[in-house]
Amino acid sequence: ALGIKEALGAKIPAAIADVKAVREAYGDEQLGTCTVTQAYGGMRSVKAMTYETSLLDAEEGIRFRGLTLPECQAQLPRAAGGAEPLPEGIFWLLLTGDVPTDAQVHALREEFASRSTLPAEAVAVIDALPTDMHPMTQLNAGVLALQPQSAMAAAYAKGVHKSTYWEYCLDDALTLLAQLPEVAARIYRRSFHDGSMTPSAAGELDMGANYARMMGFEDPKFDELMRLYLTIHADHEGGNVSAHAVRLVGSALSDPFLSFSGGLAGLAGPLHGLANQEVLRWLMEMKESLGTTKMTKEALTGLVWDVLNAGKVVPGFGHAVLRKTDPRYTCQREFALKHMPDDEMFRMVSMLYEVVPAVLTEQGKVKNPYPNVDAHSGVLLRHYGLTEARYYTVMFGVSRAIGTLASLVWDRALGLPIERPKSVTTGWIKAHFEGK
Ligand code: FCX
Numbered sequence: 001a002l003g004i005k006e007a008l009g010a011k012i013p014a015a016i017a018d019v020k021a022v023r024e025a026y027g028d029e030q031l032g033t034c035t036v037t038q039a040y041g042g043m044r045s046v047k048a049m050t051y052e053t054s055l056l057d058a059e060e061g062i063r064f065r066g067l068t069l070p071e072c073q074a075q076l077p078r079a080a081g082g083a084e085p086l087p088e089g090i091f092w093l094l095l096t097g098d099v100p101t102d103a104q105v106h107a108l109r110e111e112f113a114s115r116s117t118l119p120a121e122a123v124a125v126i127d128a129l130p131t132d133m134h135p136m137t138q139l140n141a142g143v144l145a146l147q148p149q150s151a152m153a154a155a156y157a158k159g160v161h162k163s164t165y166w167e168y169c170l171d172d173a174l175t176l177l178a179q180l181p182e183v184a185a186r187i188y189r190r191s192f193h194d195g196s197m198t199p200s201a202a203g204e205l206d207m208g209a210n211y212a213r214m215m216g217f218e219d220p221k222f223d224e225l226m227r228l229y230l231t232i233h234a235d236h237e238g239g240n241v242s243a244h245a246v247r248l249v250g251s252a253l254s255d256p257f258l259s260f261s262g263g264l265a266g267l268a269g270p271l272h273g274l275a276n277q278e279v280l281r282w283l284m285e286m287k288e289s290l291g292t293t294k295m296t297k298e299a300l301t302g303l304v305w306d307v308l309n310a311g312k313v314v315p316g317f318g319h320a321v322l323r324k325t326d327p328r329y330t331c332q333r334e335f336a337l338k339h340m341p342d343d344e345m346f347r348m349v350s351m352l353y354e355v356v357p358a359v360l361t362e363q364g365k366v367k368n369p370y371p372n373v374d375a376h377s378g379v380l381l382r383h384y385g386l387t388e389a390r391y392y393t394v395m396f397g398v399s400r401a402i403g404t405l406a407s408l409v410w411d412r413a414l415g416l417p418i419e420r421p422k423s424v425t426t427g428w429i430k431a432h433f434e435g436k
Contacts, residue, residue: 002107051238084227087207094406113203115178136268142183147257166413172256175407185214235403241266241286246404277313280378280389316375328373
């Protein structure tokens, strides 16, 4: 069968058996520890959850179902003449664990197309929002406006058996993924243009090209950039704010629309997804203050120190898990070297790559002085004319739906329970250790 539901359904019994066997064999083993420092410190590196769709190595970076980003680029179906994975293929890979065939990706595109018409009520909600409201707030409102369609909420209300929750969760994931690009494009058009929009060509175009067209971009290279963008932002294991928020909210059996809304709220924070907006804002500020003639490494070094001395973070650098340059940064750099080597802003990003790690290392506070995904994405979008930085995190959000929703379906398939870690007070800690 070509369908994604059948492909997934065929995998679930063995995965449930696998988890059962692992729990029987290792259920009482220590996976990790949690010190008092970690409890106060954002639970950094505490191994306390499982997440099947991707795994992040501190040195090597992300793997989607075991594949590095270059392996995804080499192995997943692409558009005719293109070099980047089709977003539909990434979803298939993350959900089923298998590299899909061209025919499977095509069938999934048709599936999305059949679900892509936005409900009129949701369009009315989006169109009623102030156009100067932050695009991430608009996106979240748009996602909540799609929620009345939830098959999962309806099925729960009807009282279906819990072993079937994954089917309704998948149903919602497919609907949300089918509709999200149009919601996002609509927000772009109404916030930064006159609100008019090229109608969706879902079914004819892949998700990346269709999203680009609805936003008003025609360049086939921008389509490729969209495919790359939707690939690299899709998933980053389970503990990052957006993925963990989706998992956490979903664990209460809130439906996928509500769960994804929680994830988007976290993605809108400047230490997470909003960093891509902050990077571009900072680059523009530096460009304005230095111009092209004074754009030297020495001058940039001074400006990086100014940021640190003002008690702010250097956006686009550092990571809670990674300890090397983010491969999501590297593949965007390669895209730039191939398609826009002479772009002035790209040259600035390259110069910062040479300057910032040294400054952060000299300051001696950060655990990772290297760039992350957000240090690069803005200049690529800007090169093709998408200059509105306030919008950038919305595109991150569209991509993040691919990974977090694939994972959410597995949460329900594996019957993961409600999340409820134990918290303690500072007084409890003192009494506990002093009394020891
Ligand atoms: N600039 C200045 N200071 C930084 C820094 C940066 N880029 N990165 C970390 N630090 C500081 C921290 O603020 C912390 O200071 P404190 O001791 O005064 O509280 C200290 O260095 C140690 O932090 P560290 O352990 O290295 O980093 P964390 O795991 O706490 O935080 C993030 C990780 C990503 C939040 C942090 O590096 C940061 O704020 N970076 C800038 C924002 C950014 O680019 N975020 C996007 C990350 C990601 F790719 C994504 O989610 O999209």
